[in-house]
Amino acid sequence: MARIGVLALQGAFREHRAALDRLGAQVTEVRLAADLDGLHGLILPGGESTTMARLMSEYALWEPLRAFHARGGQLWGTCAGAILLSREVQGAPPQFGRQDSLGLLDVTVQRNAFGRQIDSFTTGLDVRGLTGAFPAVFIRAPAFARVGEGVEVLAEYDGQAVAVRQGRVLATAFHPELTGDDRLHDLFLQGCLTPA
Numbered sequence: 534m535a536r537i538g539v540l541a542l543q544g545a546f547r548e549h550r551a552a553l554d555r556l557g558a559q560v561t562e563v564r565l566a567a568d569l570d571g572l573h574g575l576i577l578p579g580g581e582s583t584t585m586a587r588l589m590s591e592y593a594l595w596e597p598l599r600a601f602h603a604r605g606g607q608l609w610g611t612c613a614g615a616i617l618l619s620r621e622v623q624g625a626p627p628q629f630g631r632q633d634s635l636g637l638l639d640v641t642v643q644r645n646a647f648g649r650q651i652d653s654f655t656t657g658l659d660v661r662g663l664t665g666a667f668p669a670v671f672i673r674a675p676a677f678a679r680v681g682e683g684v685e686v687l688a689e690y691d692g693q694a695v696a697v698r699q700g701r702v703l704a705t706a707f708h709p710e711l712t713g714d715d716r717l718h719d720l721f722l723q724g725c726l727t728p729a
């Protein structure tokens with residue numbers, strides 16, 4: 534059985550937890566470095582990336598998360614979680630300066646690439662590895678504006694990459710945990726149970 538953590542500092546972690554529960558995974562809410570012990574994979578949920586980054590500093594999680602990746606852990610970031618995984622972040626308000634990120638995914642991510650909260654939308658998306666359109670919920674979603682050589686684009690919307698994978702790191706600009714369609718969670722779980 535896959536043991537999966539959900540970073541539970543802020544944002545939509547309960548919804549991810551519910552999807553993983555439906556699929557029969559063993560789920561841990563991660564707030565401290567020690568919570569990562571023994572996990573196969575970790576989901577970084579959507580929410581507000583600057584707030585989450587601040588809490589990650591307060592809980593001293595930056596290095597433990599990088600170490601989790603280095604020792605073979607699988608990571609999946611959705612929306613704000615995808616921003617946190619990226620190498621470079623654009624679109625943070627100038628007063629905040631450069632936005633910290635984990636740098637585990639060789640992309641430049643553009644925050645709020647599809648407009649404000651009021652511009653939120655759902656669309657049927659073709660995602661590589663899935664059969665049939667996936668209902669993708671975009672809420673102040675980012676886009677992967679630059680995609681590095683080793684990064685595979687799994688889905689595009691309006692000419693922009695919105696789902697990517699690099700080795701053990703998966704990132705989606707949209708929110709699969711809000712749809713009741715658990716196929717992407719299932720794909721992630723399969724990856725967690727397959728040795729890299």
Ligand SMILES: NC(=O)CC[C@H](N)C(=O)O
Nearest residue numbers: 579580581582612613673
């Ligand atoms: N739904 C979301 O996770 C939005 C992300 C948010 N726009 C950010 O930059 O952090």
